[in-house]
Amino acid sequence: MAYEIDEVLIPEEELKKRTEEIAQEISKDYKGKNPILIGILRGAFVFLSDLIRKMDIEVEIDFMAVSSYGNATHSSGVVRILKDLSENVRGRHLIIVEDIVDTGLTLNYLIRNLQAREPASIEVASLLLKEGCQKVPLKIKYLGFKIPDRFVVGFGLDCGQRWRYLPYIATVKKV
Ligand code: 5GP
Secondary structure: EEEEEEEEEEEEEHOOOHHHHHHHHHHHOOOOOEEEEEEOOOOOOOHHHHOOOOHHHHOOEEEEEEEEEEEOOOOOEEEEEEOEEEEOOOEEEEEEEEEEEEEHHHHHHHHHHHHHOOOOOOEEEEEEEEEOOOOOOOOOOEEEEEOOOOOEOOOOOOOEEEEEOOEEEEEEEEO
């Protein structure tokens, strides 16, 4: 199946502004707490790197890579850890940094997995949330944008490894 970029959904300036606002919120909430921001590879790396450069508190970063069993467009909720954290997070304040929450099954798995490691707290920062698509109740403390149920790329998000480098969020269409 071939795809091409359809339309820009969130322009670069809006992404920049909202990312800065979230960075300020996190800085205020976590002052003196030295949180670990956990970027979920690969999609969240752009959001994470923009976020930390606009924060004015000390933070650490770590990464996890997960793959969801299922096909390209449907998450099954059964998650395989491809890369685990490098650090011990017991007693630490954690912020999971995600690119997009669709069904929420991946995030639900990650929260439960991290909870078992006995951190001091866990919150979530997600750039995007597909409205009305969640299959499990989730609390996303820091949310960039709610979007309609469309497949999106750019700002770290891909379609078959393409278009992660785009500085904006765009929809794709089949050609
Ligand atoms: P969930 O478990 O919430 O259904 O799926 C979350 C993961 O599915 C995201 O981290 C992302 O990797 C992928 N995903 C869901 N929707 C989209 C989308 O519109 N575009 C892209 N590129 N990935 C998506």
